[in-house]
Amino acid sequence: MKTSEIVYLGELRTEAVHIRSGNTIITDAPVDNHGKGEAFSPTDLVATALGSCMVSIMGILANAHQLDVVGAKVSVMKHMGSDPRRIIGIDVDIYMPDKNYTHKDKKMFEHAALTCPVAKSIHPDIKQSVNFHW
Numbered sequence: 521m522k523t524s525e526i527v528y529l530g531e532l533r534t535e536a537v538h539i540r541s542g543n544t545i546i547t548d549a550p551v552d553n554h555g556k557g558e559a560f561s562p563t564d565l566v567a568t569a570l571g572s573c574m575v576s577i578m579g580i581l582a583n584a585h586q587l588d589v590v591g592a593k594v595s596v597m598k599h600m601g602s603d604p605r606r607i608i609g610i611d612v613d614i615y616m617p618d619k620n621y622t623h624k625d626k627k628m629f630e631h632a633a634l635t636c637p638v639a640k641s642i643h644p645d646i647k648q649s650v651n652f653h654w
Contacts, residue, residue, distance in 0.1 A: 525539065533547065547564075563600065570639060571595075573638035574594065574650070577637075581632045594614050596612055610646060616654050634650060
């Protein structure tokens with residue numbers, strides 16, 4: 521089964537439909553690349569996917585160990601380079617809820633986040649800087 525279908529709407533905007541759920545995402549080119557910047561850019565989605573994947577994998581681990589990560593927040597900052605225009609770095613700050621995690625729990629969550637599928641799929645030339653806030 522396909523993952524998604526994307527339609528170009530004009531004016532550097534696309535609409536992507538997730539096939540299984542029917543949910544949609546609109547993208548716009550960023551203002552620094554001829555767009556309106558009224559929605560996530562494709563590179564914003566790459567950076568956002570990293571943070572989302574990290575906290576989702578931590579959630580899977582939490583469920584398996586009867587722990588709770590509800591309320592965890594992730595802040596993502598994307599850094600762009602030029603010539604060629606591309607993502608050169610992604611900063612991720614993960615703010616964990618105050619749940620009295622043990623040292624072992626924290627190390628387990630950190631390892632899970634750093635080895636999530638998106639983190640392992642991003643080219644090694646893209647610097648991933650990840651900070652956990654306990």
